[in-house]
Amino acid sequence: MKFAIVVFPGSNCDHDAYHAAKHVLGQDAEFIWHKDTSLQGADAVVLPGGFAHGDYLRTGAIARFSPVMQEVTKFAAAGGPVLGICNGFQILLEAGLLPGAMLRNRSVKFQCEHVIVKVEQTDTPFSLACDRGQRLRIPIAHGEGNYYAEPEVVERLESHRQVVFRYVDTNGAPTPEANPNGSVNNIAGLCNEGRNVVGLMPHPERACELSLGSADGLVMFESVVQSVAQGTVATVR
Amino acid sequence: MRARVFVTLKPSVFDPQGTTVAEALHTLGFDAVKDVRQGKYFELDIDATTVEAARRLAAEAADKLLANPVIESYRIEVGTDVKETVR
Numbered sequence: 396m397k398f399a400i401v402v403f404p405g406s407n408c409d410h411d412a413y414h415a416a417k418h419v420l421g422q423d424a425e426f427i428w429h430k431d432t433s434l435q436g437a438d439a440v441v442l443p444g445g446f447a448h449g450d451y452l453r454t455g456a457i458a459r460f461s462p463v464m465q466e467v468t469k470f471a472a473a474g475g476p477v478l479g480i481c482n483g484f485q486i487l488l489e490a491g492l493l494p495g496a497m498l499r500n501r502s503v504k505f506q507c508e509h510v511i512v513k514v515e516q517t518d519t520p521f522s523l524a525c526d527r528g529q530r531l532r533i534p535i536a537h538g539e540g541n542y543y544a545e546p547e548v549v550e551r552l553e554s555h556r557q558v559v560f561r562y563v564d565t566n567g568a569p570t571p572e573a574n575p576n577g578s579v580n581n582i583a584g585l586c587n588e589g590r591n592v593v594g595l596m597p598h599p600e601r602a603c604e605l606s607l608g609s610a611d612g613l614v615m616f617e618s619v620v621q622s623v624a625q626g627t628v629a630t631v632r
Numbered sequence: 633m634r635a636r637v638f639v640t641l642k643p644s645v646f647d648p649q650g651t652t653v654a655e656a657l658h659t660l661g662f663d664a665v666k667d668v669r670q671g672k673y674f675e676l677d678i679d680a681t682t683v684e685a686a687r688r689l690a691a692e693a694a695d696k697l698l699a700n701p702v703i704e705s706y707r708i709e710v711g712t713d714v715k716e717t718v719r
Contacts, residue, residue, distance in 0.1 A: 453700055460697075489700070496702035498641075499648045543645060543703060577648070 396623040397423040399437030401467070401483075403447035403458050404429065408480065408600060412443045415603040415616050422620060429461035438623045439476040439520070440467055442483025444536070444598055454497060454539050455485035464490055476520035476619050477592045481537055484584070484594030493587055493594050494552070495544035501577025505538040509609065510575050512560040512583045512597055513567055519586045520622035521593045521615045522559055530567060531560075531611040533597040535575055540596040542578035542585075549579055560584035560595050633678045635690035636709045639699045640671035674698055686710045 398416040402409045409426060416424040425435050429447075434440060447458035458464070464486075471477045471492055479487040487493045500506055509532055514525040525531075544552065552558055560583040564573040569581035576596070584595025599612025641647050647669050654668040676693065680686040687710045699706045 452697070456697065456700070488702075494702075496700050498645065498703065501646075501648055503648045503652045541648070545644075545702075577646075 396438040396620055399427045399434045399440045401427050401442050401463055405447045405449055406443050406445035408444035411600040412441045415600045419603045420616055429463045431463050434466050439619045442479040442486050444481030447482055455489035458486045459490040471592050474591050478521050479594035481596055487594045492592050494548050495542055497539045498541040498543050499539050500541050506575045507536045509534050511563055513563040515561055516556050516559045519559055519590045519593050520619045522618055524614050524618040524621050532609045533599055533602045533612050535597050537596055540576040542582045557585050558582050559586050633680045633686040635676040635678055635686050637674040637690055637694050637698055638707045639704050640669055641703055642705050645703045683710050
């Protein structure tokens with residue numbers, strides 16, 4: 396399968412995502428510049444981490460108007476799998492492809508550490524190779540990952556099982572201490588109602604090889620490979 | 633025409649930066665400052681002939697880009713001779 400890795404001015408995890416897809420998993424991968432208007436026939440799109448457009452105004456606020464986002468929106472609407480990692484998640488929120496918004500971390504610090512997330516849902520293209528309840532040790536690195544949505548939106552996310560990843564402690568409990576940024580309900584990642592668009596603050600692409608301290612993130616990339624192979628997601632061309 | 637757009641977090645949204653600033657003020661002895669809410673301020677120089685047209689345009693810009701309606705609200709002031717206190 397082929398991954399499209401979107402590159403915004405200021406993206407800095409694009410090569411990590413490319414490396415995970417191309418060299419660790421041996422899949423086809425291509426960088427797509429943010430001004431491009433074609434996803435080059437990719438089967439899945441990754442919006443990588445970084446500081447697109449310098450995070451000016453708000454994180455993701457300018458990136459959402461990049462020409463490539465029209466293609467990403469079309470791709471997502473047709474059921475194509477889209478993964479937003481960290482800044483990519485923030486862009487998906489600003490673009491309205493996922494509900495809610497990000498606030499400054501509760502600590503007002505840039506949090507850079509390994510966290511544990513629990514896989515809450517396995518019926519998304521980026522979590523289907525996981526076991527339900529599986530705990531993944533993955534790094535975070537962000538200043539604005541404090542997920543916020545109005546209470547009724549959060550209620551809907553929970554009742555529609557759209558919370559895919561949650562910050563938990565070593566026992567699997569979503570405690571305030573295990574929550575690195577103040578996100579409502581310890582939400583680390585979520586999906587849209589169609590379940591094909593997933594955003595998360597932790598960086599799975601930085602945890603794809605044991606030499607990096609953890610290979611727990613690889614399962615998200617393996618999931619989408621499996622998902623595309625099974626034809627469980629729409630093929631968008 | 634000059635339009636000023638003040639963007640602030642909605643009252644229901646927690647403001648970690650404002651809280652930190654309030655704590656710093658308390659450390660400095662500003663005990664009378666009960667709370668701080670931090671926001672953003674934009675000055676738009678708009679090519680418009682009427683205050684209404686300028687206000688409409690500024691509101692459109694705020695809706696589309698300057699504010700995120702999920703967490704923020706905004707207030708607009710428009711005028712040709714906005715008096716300022718600058719220091």
